[in-house]
Amino acid sequence: MSGYPRHWRFDDVFDSVDSGCGDFILELRAQVAGLEPGAVLMVASRDAGAPVEVAAWCRLTGHRLLEAAPPFFLIEKRKD
Secondary structure, eight states: OOOSOTTOOOSEEEEOTTOOHHHHHHHHHHHHHTSOTTOEEEEEOOOTTHHHHHHHHHHHHTOEEEEEETTEEEEEOOOO
């Protein structure tokens, strides 16, 4: 995968380029569930709503949106 900010460091990648809104959030939830607390996930999504959806999902779930450079997002899984 190319095009994401090169200074980003992450533990895993979730490439959801072809998923729509509902599927994207469900798949993101499953991907994050498999990570260790504090792990960082780089997400790729070309869904037009992703910038709003990712930020809102992070607020609702307690995960931290570290950076956003659409179509790429850097999320830290909550530590508890």
